[in-house]
Amino acid sequence: MKDQPLNPELFxxxxxxxxxxxxxxxxxxxxxxxxMEVCGTHTVAxxxxxxxxxxxxxxxxxxxxxxxxxxxxxPVIDGMIVRSAQPENILATFGDMLNVPGSxxxxxxxxxxxxxxxxxxxxxxxxxxxxxxxRRRVIFPAIGFETTVPTAAAAxxxxxxxxxxxxxxxxxxxxIPPALKFLLSDPETRIDGLLCPGHVSAIIGLEPYRKIxxxxxxxxxxxxxxxxxxxxxxxxxxxxxxEGRSEAVNLYRRVVREGGNPKAxxxxxxxxxxxxAGWRGLGEIPASGLALRPAYRRFDIDRVSPIELPPAKKVPxxxxxxxxxxxSDPADCPRFGAGCEPRRPLGPCMVSAEGACAAxxxxxxxxxxxxxxxxx
Amino acid sequence: MTAARTIxxxxxxxxxxxRDLVEELILPxxxxxxxxxxxxxxxxxxxxxxxAFTTDSFVVSPLFFPGGDIGKLAVCGTINDLAAAxxxxxxxxxxLIIEEGLETAILEKVVSSIARTAKRAGVLVVTxxxxxxxxxxxxxxxxxxxxxxxxxxxxNLSPARPRPGDAVILSGPPGEHGLxxxxxxxxxxxxxxxxxxxxxxxxxxxxxxxxxxxxxxIRDPTRGGLAAVLNELVGPAKFGVEIEEKLIxxxxxxxxxxxxxxxxxxxxxGEGLLCAVASPAxxxxxxxxxxxxxxxxxxxxxxxxxxxxxxxxVLKTEAGGERIIDWPAGDPVPRIC
Amino acid sequence: xxxxxxxxxxxxxxxxxxxxxxxxxQEIDVRLLDNPAPxxxxxxxxxxxxxxxxPEEARKTLELFRKYSPDRxxxxxxxxxxxxxTP
Numbered sequence: 001m002k003d004q005p006l007n008p009e010l011f012x013x014x015x016x017x018x019x020x021x022x023x024x025x026x027x028x029x030x031x032x033x034x035x036m037e038v039c040g041t042h043t044v045a046x047x048x049x050x051x052x053x054x055x056x057x058x059x060x061x062x063x064x065x066x067x068x069x070x071x072x073x074x075p076v077i078d079g080m081i082v083r084s085a086q087p088e089n090i091l092a093t094f095g096d097m098l099n100v101p102g103s104x105x106x107x108x109x110x111x112x113x114x115x116x117x118x119x120x121x122x123x124x125x126x127x128x129x130x131x132x133x134x135r136r137r138v139i140f141p142a143i144g145f146e147t148t149v150p151t152a153a154a155a156x157x158x159x160x161x162x163x164x165x166x167x168x169x170x171x172x173x174x175x176i177p178p179a180l181k182f183l184l185s186d187p188e189t190r191i192d193g194l195l196c197p198g199h200v201s202a203i204i205g206l207e208p209y210r211k212i213x214x215x216x217x218x219x220x221x222x223x224x225x226x227x228x229x230x231x232x233x234x235x236x237x238x239x240x241x242x243e244g245r246s247e248a249v250n251l252y253r254r255v256v257r258e259g260g261n262p263k264a265x266x267x268x269x270x271x272x273x274x275x276x277a278g279w280r281g282l283g284e285i286p287a288s289g290l291a292l293r294p295a296y297r298r299f300d301i302d303r304v305s306p307i308e309l310p311p312a313k314k315v316p317x318x319x320x321x322x323x324x325x326x327x328s329d330p331a332d333c334p335r336f337g338a339g340c341e342p343r344r345p346l347g348p349c350m351v352s353a354e355g356a357c358a359a360x361x362x363x364x365x366x367x368x369x370x371x372x373x374x375x376x
Numbered sequence: 377m378t379a380a381r382t383i384x385x386x387x388x389x390x391x392x393x394x395r396d397l398v399e400e401l402i403l404p405x406x407x408x409x410x411x412x413x414x415x416x417x418x419x420x421x422x423x424x425x426x427x428a429f430t431t432d433s434f435v436v437s438p439l440f441f442p443g444g445d446i447g448k449l450a451v452c453g454t455i456n457d458l459a460a461a462x463x464x465x466x467x468x469x470x471x472l473i474i475e476e477g478l479e480t481a482i483l484e485k486v487v488s489s490i491a492r493t494a495k496r497a498g499v500l501v502v503t504x505x506x507x508x509x510x511x512x513x514x515x516x517x518x519x520x521x522x523x524x525x526x527x528x529x530x531x532n533l534s535p536a537r538p539r540p541g542d543a544v545i546l547s548g549p550p551g552e553h554g555l556x557x558x559x560x561x562x563x564x565x566x567x568x569x570x571x572x573x574x575x576x577x578x579x580x581x582x583x584x585x586x587x588x589x590x591x592x593x594i595r596d597p598t599r600g601g602l603a604a605v606l607n608e609l610v611g612p613a614k615f616g617v618e619i620e621e622k623l624i625x626x627x628x629x630x631x632x633x634x635x636x637x638x639x640x641x642x643x644x645x646g647e648g649l650l651c652a653v654a655s656p657a658x659x660x661x662x663x664x665x666x667x668x669x670x671x672x673x674x675x676x677x678x679x680x681x682x683x684x685x686x687x688x689x690v691l692k693t694e695a696g697g698e699r700i701i702d703w704p705a706g707d708p709v710p711r712i713c
Numbered sequence: 714x715x716x717x718x719x720x721x722x723x724x725x726x727x728x729x730x731x732x733x734x735x736x737x738x739q740e741i742d743v744r745l746l747d748n749p750a751p752x753x754x755x756x757x758x759x760x761x762x763x764x765x766x767x768p769e770e771a772r773k774t775l776e777l778f779r780k781y782s783p784d785r786x787x788x789x790x791x792x793x794x795x796x797x798x799t800p
Contacts, residue, residue, distance in 0.1 A: 006766055014694065014696035023780060026781075048640070048693070050692075050695070050699035051695065052697070067713065088704075095710045095712070096711045096713050099706065120562075121637070122742075144715070147759075154742065181729055197715065199717045199756065227694075227695030231778075232778040234750055235781075252767070253773060275756050342706070390768045566737050568736075568737075571747035712716055713759070
């Protein structure tokens with residue numbers, strides 16, 4: 001994509017990144033601020049491009065609840081695992097879910113034992129599998145947030161239109177604004193600014209953040225995913241925090257419209273309705289999940305074919321819940337690097353490549369690496 | 377419809393069926409004076425100099441992928457392990473473990489590919505073995521190759537030799553084999569197809585050695601990718617490594633696929649590139665020699681050995697940040713979130 | 714969450730579009746977008762176009778992300794037309 005100025009290279013320009021980092025340092029002038037990147041893709045982008053090393057030590061970026069692998073509760077994961085082991089099923093999932101530890105196993109382990117687990121990159125690919133395997137049940141875990149769930153909804157509508165009878169969902173979608181309100185309502189939480197998820201915002205628009213900014217007096221900046229996007233948004237959040245302002249601003253206007261994407265929201269709303277839902281580490285949050293509407297219940301595998309699950313097992317010592325709420329760093333966890341690492345994850349934040357713990361483990365957990373010192 | 381001919385379990389026995397398989401399918405394709413009499417062991421001519429000896433097993437799925445197949449991979453893989461030791465490859469062994477019921481035509485294609493790749497690289501397959509296992513006990517076909525090569529005098533490669541200031545050189549874009557396999561396995565429908573970089577690297581390595589530069593370390597970043605090679609290099613060492621992201625060779629369509637799938641190229645396997653360490657004074661000479669070889673056209677210095685952050689591989693990112701390059705965790709899978 | 718990449722639409726047929734990035738082409742679904750057309754840049758997530766890219770806004774954002782200087786007091790972007798001011 002060479003066409004200026006859509007060329008993403010421009011948003012990776014090190015000179016610009018350095019200038020923004022200088023601005024941030026100067027505006028923060030030694031203050032200690034805690035900013036939450038809500039979105040897991042931001043977490044990975046920050047880690048992969050080493051942005052922490054550019055920020056002054058007082059500016060802490062903490063990872064929020066925008067990673068489905070991290071927040072999908074244990075019983076939902078266990079349900080996927082049990083179903084993947086049933087011979088009549090094909091479990092078609094995004095690759096992200098493959099290594100998530102359930103209480104007793106993972107999808108990758110079930111696959112190794114002969115479970116039919118397929119990786120798909122789109123809900124429509126799962127639907128295609130259903131067409132190709134008419135005698136099997138194809139089950140698609142509809143994980144994700146406002147960005148992803150409309151794509152699952154579109155697949156449901158397509159399945160209905162084309163009368164595909166063997167395509168089912170595990171309805172595990174989640175909504176971002178209720179989770180943010182829940183987090184910010186907790187008096188223990190200290191968040192000085194929200195780096196808001198660009199692609200969720202492309203669907204939901206700015207209004208939810210305006211309400212949050214007003215009600216909780218927290219600056220909100222919707223940001224893209226290139227290093228310059230992220231640093232520009234951090235500068236905005238730091239400046240607002242320093243000036244005592246709390247506004248919602250859109251710094252990803254090339255993609256995010258004020259009103260979001262109404263068409264995608266209509267598709268989502270046609271198939272799903274908000275429902276109370278559990279979040280790993282956070283607990284039950286009202287109206288934060290998505291249930292299939294009555295007209296589409298025949299796609300709900302938990303309704304069509306309910307299963308009994310053994311009680312979920314807790315991981316002793318795991319503080320993923322505190323990490324997701326911004327109360328602790330991964331390094332504060334007694335299991336971090338001690339029994340819990342990307343090769344053998346215990347908690348969800350270590351599983352997902354974008355999980356806070358995995359990102360810390362993989363890409364370094366300090367702003368700068370002291371010369372001559374090993375980090376681990 | 378006529379049923380395709382398949383390999384039966386009897387073909388793995390010591391009986392007539394096994395002999396037929398070798399005589400009808402393998403020998404016509406892999407014929408040479410060492411193999412032909414089918415002795416229990418090949419008796420080779422005297423080889424001058426130090427010998428390099430290596431073995432590797434190949435279990436790739438799918439068996440045929442854009443840019444190669446398990447046969448080509450098995451020959452290149454062992455040639456490249458020898459090349460990374462600075463050796464000129466001479467002889468290979470090849471053992472086939474076949475799942476009962478494999479279509480004969482598939483085996484013919486693979487053996488032809490083995491023969492073609494070996495011939496082009498100027499190596500001889502001098503001994504081999506065939507086993508057939510029951511259905512379900514293997515995934516179609518596994519190969520094992522071992523190889524012998526001769527190391528020229530003066531070549532001294534060891535992870536203990538690099539010193540701070542040395543240049544880290546890469547012969548081409550990392551991760552293209554891993555990405556091509558992933559795209560083929562997950563049926564990622566993109567065009568043009570992403571082809572594996574699978575190819576023999578003995579002539580590239582020979583050109584590097586012939587440049588007269590003092591080469592200290594060479595590896596082919598296969599499984600685990602460049603990330604694993606760099607971590608292996610710095611692991612026990614009293615030095616660190618710094619790589620400049622913007623200097624890493626890359627090609628557009630692979631970059632696109634990496635972005636779409638959310639994958640890190642440093643953690644993906646290549647089967648057609650070498651990573652080397654040379655003294656800074658020699659780096660230019662090595663790179664110039666590499667660029668004259670078809671497998672090294674994109675070669676360049678991508679980083680350096682440092683006295684800082686000992687035991688760590690660090691990436692200087694495009695945006696000007698720094699991060700640790702850690703050991704890759706598990707098999708990379710495409711992500712959506 | 715939500716990995717999504719910008720790709721250029723080459724052709725549209727019904728609810729499907731052929732898109733390209735760095736010379737790599739694939740088919741995506743465009744039913745979540747109004748009036749997709751060849752030449753549009755779209756953001757692709759999970760096989761679907763979820764938004765259209767606006768080059769003019771990209772330019773403005775880059776302008777905004779320049780180093781602060783005393784004669785350019787404002788960091789925060791001005792409200793875009795149609796944007797409701799906070800009451």
